[in-house]
Amino acid sequence: xxxxxxxxxxxxxxxxxxxxxxxxxxxxxxxxxxxxxxxxxxxxxxxxxxxxxxxxxxxxxxxxxxxxxxxxxxxxxxxxxxxxxxxxxxxxxxxxxxxxxxxxxxxxxxxxxxxxxxxxxxxxxxxxxxxxxxxxxxxxxxxxxxxxxxxxxxxxxxxxxxxxxxxxxxxxxxxxxxxxxxxxxxxxxxxxxxxxxxxxxxxxxxxxxxxxxxxxxxxxxxxxxxxxxxxxxxxxxxxxxxxxxxxxxxxxxxxxxxxxxxxxxxxxxxxxxxxxxxxxxxxxxxxxxxxxxxxxxxxxxxxxxxxxxxxxxxxxxxxxxxxxxxxxxxxxxxxxxxxxxxxxxxxxxxxxxxxxxxxxxxxxxxxxxxxxxxxxxxxxxxxxxxxxxxxxxxxxxxxxxxxxxxxxxxxxxxxxxxxxxxxxxxxxxxxxxxxxxxxxxxxxxxxxxxxxxxxxxxxxxxxxxxxxxxxxxxxxxxxxxxxxxxxxxxxxxxxxxxxxxxxxxxxxxxxxxxxxxxxxxxxxxxxxxxxxxxxxxxxxxxxxxxxxxxxxxxxxx
Numbered sequence: 001x002x003x004x005x006x007x008x009x010x011x012x013x014x015x016x017x018x019x020x021x022x023x024x025x026x027x028x029x030x031x032x033x034x035x036x037x038x039x040x041x042x043x044x045x046x047x048x049x050x051x052x053x054x055x056x057x058x059x060x061x062x063x064x065x066x067x068x069x070x071x072x073x074x075x076x077x078x079x080x081x082x083x084x085x086x087x088x089x090x091x092x093x094x095x096x097x098x099x100x101x102x103x104x105x106x107x108x109x110x111x112x113x114x115x116x117x118x119x120x121x122x123x124x125x126x127x128x129x130x131x132x133x134x135x136x137x138x139x140x141x142x143x144x145x146x147x148x149x150x151x152x153x154x155x156x157x158x159x160x161x162x163x164x165x166x167x168x169x170x171x172x173x174x175x176x177x178x179x180x181x182x183x184x185x186x187x188x189x190x191x192x193x194x195x196x197x198x199x200x201x202x203x204x205x206x207x208x209x210x211x212x213x214x215x216x217x218x219x220x221x222x223x224x225x226x227x228x229x230x231x232x233x234x235x236x237x238x239x240x241x242x243x244x245x246x247x248x249x250x251x252x253x254x255x256x257x258x259x260x261x262x263x264x265x266x267x268x269x270x271x272x273x274x275x276x277x278x279x280x281x282x283x284x285x286x287x288x289x290x291x292x293x294x295x296x297x298x299x300x301x302x303x304x305x306x307x308x309x310x311x312x313x314x315x316x317x318x319x320x321x322x323x324x325x326x327x328x329x330x331x332x333x334x335x336x337x338x339x340x341x342x343x344x345x346x347x348x349x350x351x352x353x354x355x356x357x358x359x360x361x362x363x364x365x366x367x368x369x370x371x372x373x374x375x376x377x378x379x380x381x382x383x384x385x386x387x388x389x390x391x392x393x394x395x396x397x398x399x400x401x402x403x404x405x406x407x408x409x410x411x412x413x414x415x416x417x418x419x420x421x422x423x424x425x426x427x428x429x430x431x432x433x434x435x436x437x438x439x440x441x442x443x444x445x446x447x448x449x450x451x452x453x454x455x456x457x458x459x460x461x462x463x464x465x466x467x468x469x470x471x472x473x474x475x476x477x478x479x480x481x482x483x484x485x486x487x488x489x490x491x492x493x494x495x496x497x498x499x500x501x502x503x504x505x506x507x508x509x510x511x512x513x514x515x516x517x518x519x520x521x522x523x524x525x526x527x528x529x530x531x532x533x534x535x536x537x538x539x540x541x542x543x544x545x546x547x548x549x550x551x552x553x554x555x556x557x
Contacts (some may be wrong), residue, residue, distance in 0.1 A: 002089040027071065027085075029053055030096025035073065036089040038081060047093060048073040053079060118151065118181040118208040118255050119282060122323050125340055126150050126347030127361040128285075129354060130260065130327060131185035131211065134394040136351075138174035139386035140402060141182075143379070144354055148361030151181045151347070153259075155394075156213055159197040165500070171393045175206025182206065183257055187213040187309030189225050189238065195245035202250040209248055211254035214239065215287050231260065231272065231291045241277040247280030257283035259327075261291045262310055269310060270317050284347055286311050288328035294374030305329055311343045325349050332357075333364050355405040358383070373410040373440045377433050380407040384426045384433070396425055403429055410436045414446050418456050466542065498545075504532055 006438045027033055027050045034045040052072040071425045074080050122128075129144045131137055131153035141152040144403050154173060170388040173184060184201035194447040198210040216227030230239050263269040273284050290308030306328025315324045326345035330336055339348045351358050366372040380403045392398050400421050403410060411417045414436050423429045439446040457534055477491035482491075499507070503523070510516040520529045528544035530536040534543075 009296040021023045025092070026069075027053070027090075027092060028096055031092055032094040032096075033073065033084075034091050034093045035085070038073065038075070038083065038088060039078075046075055048075045048081075050074075050096075095108055110347065112463070119323055121150055121181055122283065122325060122347040126325070127336065128325060128347050129153060130285075130349045131183075131213065132351050132353035132355075133216070134398050135355065135401070136185075137172075137392050137394065137398065138176060138179060138390045139383060139392055140358065141179055142176065142386050142390070143358045143383050144361070145178065146382075147359035150355075151183065152179065153183040153185045153211060154207075156185050156187050156216065157197070159186045159190070162186065163193055163199040163200065167501075169200065171208070173201060173204065174390060174393070175204060176390070177508075180206075181208035183209040183211045183255075185211045187216065187227060189230060189242070191238070191241045191245035194242050194425055195249035198246045198254075198256075199249040202254045207254070209257050209283065210250055211257040211259055211283075212239075212242060212246065213259055215259050215261045216526055231263065233268075236272075236275060240275055243279035243281050255282045256280050257285065259285040259287070261287045261289055262307060263291055266310055270314055273318060273322065273324075274313055277318065281322065283323040283325060285325035285327055286314060286345075308339060308342045311345060315344045323347075327351075330360070333360060333362070336361060355402070356408075358406065369409075370440055370442075372415075373407075374437060376407045377437045377440065379408055381395055381430060381433050381437075384430050387426050388412060396423075396429075399426055399429060403433065407433065407436065414439050415449065415452050415456055418459060470545070495521065495523065495527070497523055498527060499524050499532055510532060 029050050029052060031050045033048055033050060035048060036045050038044055038046045041226050049129050050071055051074045054072075066459055069084065070082055071085055072080055072082055112472070127150045127167060129141055129149050129152035133156045136153055136155050141149070142154065156167075157172050162173075175182065184198070184207045186194055186197050186201075188197065194212065201207050201210055211380040213227050214231055229235075243256065243258060250256070258276045260272060260276070263272055269286075274496050275288075276284055288308050288311050290307075308326065308329060311324070311326050311328075318324065323346045324343075325347045326343040327349040328339075330339060330350040332353070335353070336348050336350075339345075340380070350360060355530055357365065357376070359375075366375055383402055383406065387399055400423065403420055404417060408417075409421060411432075416436050420432045423432055435444075438444045474492055481490040481492075499520075505522060507529075510519070517529065522529075526545050528536050528538075528542055531542065531544070536542050
């Protein structure tokens with residue numbers, strides 16, 4: 001109070017009654033504060049700098065206005081402390097200098113905006129390439145982005161191998177300037193390992209988010225105890241600790257996402273989403289089919305329509321507290337708009353639909369069969385061009401898989417499917433596609449070969465029988481484990497690990513065949529040794545795993 005005000009208050013006490021002090025202006029980032037009681041055991045003032053300010057969780061506007069925020073204070077000559085300041089005596093020792101006119105963002109600043117930009121892209125109705133085991137590699141992602149995809153997930157990467165194997169990281173986490181926003185998609189059940197994998201992915205500067213797979217229903221997920229097999233209530237604390245570790249392990253500009261399936265009822269699904277959100281997830285992608293297993297059949301497992309109404313109920317319940325992405329029932333462009341309208345989700349994700357038509361997000365299929373065949377053959381050829389430029393970490397089996405899915409109708413119509421599977425490389429695949437295109441345009445007349453068609457039918461039947469035999473084996477192993485009171489995956493896991501390139505090099509170097517077979521059976525006995533080291537004479541009829549890429553191998557969680 002000034003000297004004049006003091007004198008006036010003595011002369012006219014009624015007119016100059018004491019007014020409540022003006023509220024103290026809250027600190028800003030960069031301000032220097034003097035705070036009493038900040039250091040335990042000392043009541044004196046401590047000088048510090050405001051390093052960051054965050055909104056206190058769920059405290060409302062009124063409390064935020066009076067200072068109920070979390071302040072990160074960098075103590076002079078000490079560490080960083082977090083406090084609300086409400087219970088402490090503090091004063092501003094020096095205000096931070098006004099910010100200059102913003103300069104053009106540097107690459108680092110652009111990266112720092114990545115998560116907000118990524119989340120905003122989703123909220124604007126994101127069209128997203130779903131994660132696929134061996135199916136959403138860089139070449140395929142870029143093809144989808146050319147035709148309307150606005151974000152994409154990497155293939156599912158095993159966190160343990162990603163952490164331990166630098167060559168695996170370089171091979172499977174392919175990044176590109178035109179492939180953003182990008183989500184690195186991991187599976188695993190160890191918080192420390194998954195967190196470390198996320199940190200390594202974030203350190204590349206090429207990803208905008210990290211994601212945990214809680215939806216994969218395949219046998220490999222059952223054997224490894226990840227994917228949909230972590231959605232059980234007894235694993236909930238583990239899952240929350242994994243998500244929390246992901247959040248701690250990456251910078252704030254990297255978003256944390258989780259991909260799930262529906263639980264058996266709505267309350268359980270909502271509880272899972274809320275638990276994931278509270279653990280640190282900013283995005284939850286929901287596959288609208290029930291928490292499935294690889295041996296479960298019937299509607300709601302791996303077939304039947306997705307339950308978009310349940311996703312809509314989740315969206316209404318959680319509001320904007322977490323970004324929800326809808327996955328399922330997307331077969332054409334009309335399904336994209338209808339799915340967003342039905343669910344109210346921020347974005348829509350597709351895997352199966354994009355495998356059949358990478359241009360699904362950009363427009364409808366053509367009504368004329370010949371024109372549609374040529375469109376699909378052109379898409380497959382464009383994919384091969386991208387493979388030439390960027391490769392495919394899963395090898396030719398994945399290349400052939402993509403071409404077969406995209407151009408299935410003309411390949412089957414001209415009995416060229418087996419030619420594609422046997423081509424061996426992208427150049428050979430291109431020759432097969434070019435031949436089909438000549439037939440589709442009418443440049444050459446196609447003459448059906450009954451013997452060739454019969455052979456193709458026989459090979460397809462063998463592939464189906466091999467798959468069925470494999471399934472019967474797995475079911476026997478589960479029954480055996482159940483009879484013996486063991487975990488259901490006890491026998492399924494034994495020998496299920498696929499050999500790495502280093503493993504194969506070591507086996508090839510073994511001169512003693514008996515020793516090599518014994519070493520192989522100790523680690524990989526479910527896999528075909530002959531196939532991995534050369535060519536299996538049993539071919540499609542072999543019941544051991546050939547690690548081939550088929551429709552059951554490329555599935556989104």
